[in-house]
Amino acid sequence: MMLMKRRDFLKVGAAAGAMASLYGCAGGGKPSGHVVVVGGGYGGATMAKYLRMWSEGSVQVTLIERNPTFISCPISNLVIGGTKTMEDITVSYDGLKNKWGVRVVQDDVVAVDAAKKTVSLKAGGSMSYDRLVLSPGVDFMFDQIPALTSADAQGKVLHAWKAGAQTVALRKQLESMKDGGVYAISIPKAPYRCPPGPYERACLVANYFKQSKPKSKVIILDANEDVMSKKGLFVKAWEDIYKGVIEYRNNSEVKDVEVATNTAVLEFDKLKADVLNVIPPHRAGDIAAKSGIKLVNNRWVDVNWLSMESTSTPGIHVLGDAVFPAPTMPKSGHMANQHAKLGAAAILNMLSGMEPNPNPVVMNTCYSFVDAKQAIHVTSVHQYDAATKAVQPVKGAGGVSAARNELEGKVAIGWAKNIWADMLA
Amino acid sequence: MKIMLPALAAMSLLAAAGTAQAADPNLARSLAATCANCHGTNGKALSGSGIDALAGEDKAKTLKKLNEFKTGVKPASIMHQITKGYTDEQLDLIATYFAAQK
Numbered sequence: 001m002m003l004m005k006r007r008d009f010l011k012v013g014a015a016a017g018a019m020a021s022l023y024g025c026a027g028g029g030k031p032s033g034h035v036v037v038v039g040g041g042y043g044g045a046t047m048a049k050y051l052r053m054w055s056e057g058s059v060q061v062t063l064i065e066r067n068p069t070f071i072s073c074p075i076s077n078l079v080i081g082g083t084k085t086m087e088d089i090t091v092s093y094d095g096l097k098n099k100w101g102v103r104v105v106q107d108d109v110v111a112v113d114a115a116k117k118t119v120s121l122k123a124g125g126s127m128s129y130d131r132l133v134l135s136p137g138v139d140f141m142f143d144q145i146p147a148l149t150s151a152d153a154q155g156k157v158l159h160a161w162k163a164g165a166q167t168v169a170l171r172k173q174l175e176s177m178k179d180g181g182v183y184a185i186s187i188p189k190a191p192y193r194c195p196p197g198p199y200e201r202a203c204l205v206a207n208y209f210k211q212s213k214p215k216s217k218v219i220i221l222d223a224n225e226d227v228m229s230k231k232g233l234f235v236k237a238w239e240d241i242y243k244g245v246i247e248y249r250n251n252s253e254v255k256d257v258e259v260a261t262n263t264a265v266l267e268f269d270k271l272k273a274d275v276l277n278v279i280p281p282h283r284a285g286d287i288a289a290k291s292g293i294k295l296v297n298n299r300w301v302d303v304n305w306l307s308m309e310s311t312s313t314p315g316i317h318v319l320g321d322a323v324f325p326a327p328t329m330p331k332s333g334h335m336a337n338q339h340a341k342l343g344a345a346a347i348l349n350m351l352s353g354m355e356p357n358p359n360p361v362v363m364n365t366c367y368s369f370v371d372a373k374q375a376i377h378v379t380s381v382h383q384y385d386a387a388t389k390a391v392q393p394v395k396g397a398g399g400v401s402a403a404r405n406e407l408e409g410k411v412a413i414g415w416a417k418n419i420w421a422d423m424l425a
Numbered sequence: 426m427k428i429m430l431p432a433l434a435a436m437s438l439l440a441a442a443g444t445a446q447a448a449d450p451n452l453a454r455s456l457a458a459t460c461a462n463c464h465g466t467n468g469k470a471l472s473g474s475g476i477d478a479l480a481g482e483d484k485a486k487t488l489k490k491l492n493e494f495k496t497g498v499k500p501a502s503i504m505h506q507i508t509k510g511y512t513d514e515q516l517d518l519i520a521t522y523f524a525a526q527k
Contacts, residue, residue, distance in 0.1 A: 050458070053466075054451070334462055341458045345451060357449035363459050363510060365503065379503055381510020397510030401502065408502060414474035419462045421471055 030058040031351035033130035036119055038109045038287060040065030040093060043319030043336035044135030045423040050344040052100040059351060062103045062127065063096060064119070067164070070424060073194065074333050074366075075416050076163040080171050081204030082212075083372045089163060089416075095425040112291035114313050131347050133308075134293075134301075135319040135336065136285025137162070138193050144281050146256050153259045161193060161279045173275045174205060180215040181274030184264055186254040188281040189223045191300075193321045193331045196229035196378065198222075198279060200368035203234070206242040207371045218246045219271065221264060223253035229330070230368060230378050230400050237370040237404060254278055284322035291316065300324035305384060305391050306356045308343035317343045326390040329382060330364055337419060338362035360384045362391055367412035375408040376401040453518040456511075460519065468523040480526035487520040 035051055037044045040063050048063040070091045078084035096102040108122035112134075118126045140159060142148045148157060160170040174183065183205050187198040202220050209216040227234055227248070238246045256265040262276040283289075283299035294302045294312030301318040303310060305326060308317045320336030329335060339362065346356035363381040370376060380398035382391035401408060449455065457468065460479065464470050468479035479487060493499035495508035495516070508516065 049466075054454070337462050338459060341455065341461075345449075345455045345458075349449070349451075357452060357455055358447075359449070359452070361456060361459055361511070361515070363507060365463060365507070377503055379506050381507060383510070394510040397506060397508075399506040405502075410475050411502070414471075414476045415463050417471050417474050418465050418476060422461045422466045425466075 029352055031055050031348045032058055033351045034060040035131045036127055036129040037063045037133040039135035041137055042333035043340045046337045046340035047133050047344050048096055048102045049100050050341055052102055055348055064105045064107050064109055066108045068106055071163040073163045076167050077201045077204050079167050082208050091420050091424050109287055131315055133317045134288055136287045136322050138282035138321050139286045140280040140282050142280055147259055156259055157257050157276050157278050159279050177274045179213040182217050183275045184219040184271055184273035185277040186221040187223055188279055190228055195330050196368045199234045202246055203237055203370045206245045220248045221252040221254055222250050225250050230376055233376040288322050296324040307346035308339055319343055328393045332364055332366050335364045367415055370404050373406050373409045374404040375412040376404050377408055453522040456515050457519050457522040467526045479523040482523055484520045484524035491516045
């Protein structure tokens with residue numbers, strides 16, 4: 001592929017042209033330009049859609065995503081627990097292409113030139129942008145679990161912390177496990193993607209064991225000193241529903257593994273499991289570091305909370321789990337979607353020669369299943385605070401469920417359907 | 426001086442406007458978008474999702490509901506916690522925006 005200038009993109013962007021005419025003539029003051037979005041998850045897909053929708057087609061958007069379809073991490077623990085299928089958590093990018101005129105390119109971005117405003121693609125060639133959005137999710141720090149640095153080891157001791165092939169593989173390992181076996185899941189020190197996710201997974205695997213392999217056990221090895229999210233509700237579920245099935249061990253950081261025997265190596269101790277599920281520590285997706293933008297602790301991207309723009313590199317906006325979070329802000333798909341809307345509004349203002357909204361708000365809602373039907377939530381609202389230049393949690397707002405219940409289990413599925421449509425349809 | 430005075434007055438007016446924080450022209454749209462994850466893009470929740478669609482709902486009706494959640498008059502599983510995170514002015518903008526959606 002040759003270097004693609006904006007005018008060339010406009011020539012080939014037949015669908016985009018049709019969209020522009022659909023919305024009528026572009027009047028004065030409308031934003032214009034080409035935004036390249038890297039990563040089509042909860043952040044990037046939302047960004048692509050909202051840029052097209054809010055600009056009424058006047059801004060050209062290219063979404064570069066390595067996978068052919070979107071596969072959701074939220075709800076994927078139900079696939080691992082055996083009550084949902086991969087099909088249930090997979091959504092096509094056709095809505096973005098056909099309804100919103102987003103150019104979706106299946107490829108990987110291997111380099112960013114912030115000065116020339118271009119990205120290089122794995123398949124070859126490069127693409128120019130007026131503004132770049134990185135929504136790269138996380139990559140794993142396998143060097144922190146030395147035996148997991150090889151591809152073979154990664155194929156045996158799974159993380160399943162990115163939904164896809166690993167989700168299917170972990171389910172297969174659980175199905176193949178003999179009754180009376182031990183499933184161990186290790187949680188890295190915070191911050192990590194989806195704070196309640198590992199505890200939800202423990203519940204749903206235990207639910208499967210209770211029904212199909214009742215002599216089996218679940219052991220949670222948590223590197224943190226306590227349950228990181230919805231603590232009271234999870235602990236109550238473990239006592240009420242999974243007594244004798246789930247065992248929780250705090251301050252239990254996995255330092256390495258012995259792959260051949262599914263053994264977790266802790267500081268003073270070892271644990272041999274039948275299915276060993278290690279979630280290694282993670283950091284912003286690799287392209288963030290490769291792009292040369294400022295990272296905090298060499299891990300997470302530092303952003304301006306009025307625009308999601310990198311504090312070090314103008315023209316590059318970053319969303320979702322890759323971002324160094326504002327106080328109490330979780331790394332969640334819901335929050336990535338909110339980052340995307342804040343960022344889309346700011347980018348469209350900037351492309352129109354205006355300042356970003358000085359008072360942005362983001363909020364989070366997260367449902368976790370504790371069995372096949374009952375769920376619990378945590379929610380928070382974050383308003384921009386000029387003094388700290390960050391979105392801050394509103395005191396007195398937010399909270400968790402009063403108790404686990406089936407109504408929220410239904411709402412959790414409704415949440416998934418609506419947010420997937422909000423991103424992709 | 427007679428010529429300078431109006432110019433100075435205009436400059437000081439500009440300075441005053443610059444210090445006052447101008448509201449974003451798309452504030453209501455952007456606030457309402459924070460609800461869309463659950464309630465659907467522009468308030469158009471999918472039918473059968475079990476979550477209320479807000480598009481085209483009467484403003485007074487939506488605002489009353491939001492205020493009752495916020496003050497605790499109306500019991501809720503989650504909305505009482507979310508509405509407390511927004512100012513009354515923000516809830517008014519959100520209800521106004523959704524009422525205008527077809």
